[in-house]
Amino acid sequence: MEPFDPTIHPHRRYNPLTNTHILVSPHRTKRPWLGQTEPAEPSNLPQYDPTCFLCPGNTRAGGQVNEMYTSTMVFENDYAAVLPPPGPVTPPAAHPLLTAESIQGGCDVICFHPRHDLSLPTLSLLDVENIVDEWTRVYMRRGTEPGIEYVQIFENKGAMMGCSNPHPHSQVWSLSTVPTLPAKELASLHKYASTTHVRPGVATGPDGHACLLCEYVHHELSVPEDEGRVVITNEHFVALVPWWAYWPFEIMVLPHKRHISSLVHLTVDEKHAFADIMSRVTKRYDNIFSCSFAYAMGVHQRPLPPRRDDDGMYVQDADDIAHLHVHFEPPLLRSASVRKFLAGFEVMAEPQRDLTAEQAAKRLRNCSEVHYLLAAE
Template sequence: MSSFDLAEHPHRRYNPLSGEWVLVSPHRAKRPWQGQQEDVQKDARPEYDPTCYLCPTNTRANGEQNPDYPSTYVFENDFGALQASTPEGSYTKNSLLRAESERGICKVICFSPRHDLTLPDMEVADIRKVVDLWEREYLELSKIDFINHVQIFENKGAVMGCSNPHPHGQIWAQSSVPAGPARETKMQQEYFEANGLSLLQDYLELELEENQRIVYSNEHFVALVPFWAVWPFETMLLPRRHIRHLGEMTEEEKDAFADAIKKLTKVYDQLFNVSFPYSAGIHQMPTDGEEHTGWHLHMHFYPPLLRSASVKKFMVGYEMLGDPQRDITPETSAGRLRSLV
């Protein structure tokens, strides 16, 4: 029998951030780039759309008018999934039917006044303004006594549920810590207490040493395809330094963060010659008053495209009933993305 080869044989990969596994089947994708490569019709949009509720000076559904904002703009979501006024309460029946009230604040962040831009189209200096706004909102929301988690994220593209193409993201701040970040909190803290260094700091050193899954790097940030990636072109942005949240970044690190976001999203757009859809979000320490010494800030990018602009990855069958599975290895995906930097 031949010796085990990550590039040839089916195997499971462990995610130390979540404690979960992904099944990788590289033998099913011997020639992953032979599929149809169709031309995609470009989505031409005006700089200003009078019907867009996010453009400057336009009126939103609740009757409020946006200011003539020159760069970034944030406002409380008119139809937020969470509300600060929700009363405390719960429902329990026979211990199997349980519900608890949840308080929170939802905000919308417009990245630019221009309707026709996305993050890869923006200048690094303008993306830096977005980073500054993310930082300010995280720090301000963290001071509210009932807010224990602040989730900053962006859904890009209709396939990811984005209902408005104007460049924008969201913030959901809430009283509980969601399951994903809670798992990351547990795994990172346990590793830090056992090893004295952050889990992602040690992981990043391994990735830089192997240099197989790195997509882009600058002085302060590294973009890579995680060893345990589930989505075909999933990536993660990591600061080289152990930083728990946005407020701990230096000015130079914030510049580098903006640069890495620009480079990575530009590469995505070039991969299939389309405005690349994804869901992306920043994971940072909870705002529950604990020290969280093991937390290491990072940004996840989860894009759904598989082989072309119209072939998408879905979680079906075994993946819904068992574990996530992928055919294209993270090493192959990273190489494909890296070649476009």
């Protein structure tokens, strides 16, 4: 029997963050690339849209008028998914199988920029740094409100992701409980720290404990580029297609030099590097199919910002096992108009993909960082 080759033979990959598996069927990509390629499409968005709820000076659904903002703008979502405390107490369960818990919190919208037609890949690096600063401020503000246990920063980009407005913006949902996915990831990080020996030369989590993501990123950077999953790196951050990626061009962005548990802990240099890699990743995304590349993006970090002691220093606690990272989960597969759909097997059994993480990483490495709209000018 021929030896196992992950670029040919079907296999399952393990996701140690969520303790799940994905079925990989690389033999199905041996056929030539049959997907259509779309020609570059011009951006037809206006710089200002009088009907947009997020453009400066316009009136929102709730009747409030947006200020004439010049950088970022934050406001509370007019249609929030959760409501501020106090909330009513849930009644006892009618049956132990039918439990519910009440949840409170708040939902904020962060406009990235006054220009309606720009987005992360076309905003300047300074603009992206302003966005990182705004995320950090909202994380600090919401994360210190009474009753809040978790703050999730995320962006839905593109109609394909159900985003109703192309004006560049993200959201922050603050909740009275830690939701499912980050709770799973944090549990995995804690378990790894308590059961794994640190390997020499690898960065560690708090108190010298092993960090799952410090270990993972260290390994990924040791793989020869041609065979590996790394897309780009800079001084402090790496963008890679994770071994266990589910979406065709899924990317994880994470710091590789030291263990960083939240946005609050970034030095000025690290923040600059973070903005740089976010800008470069999204430029490559838009350039894959010469389109505005839809995705769901989210920041995973400490559930809440750290407390400060009397001297203003951050107090270390168990949550510092969190290793700051960003997930980009884009649905496009073959072209600007061909997306991945959840097939029956995936809904009923297990996630599955054909294109391997290594093939996706190679494709992304070959993309330019000059945005296609600028290259076409």
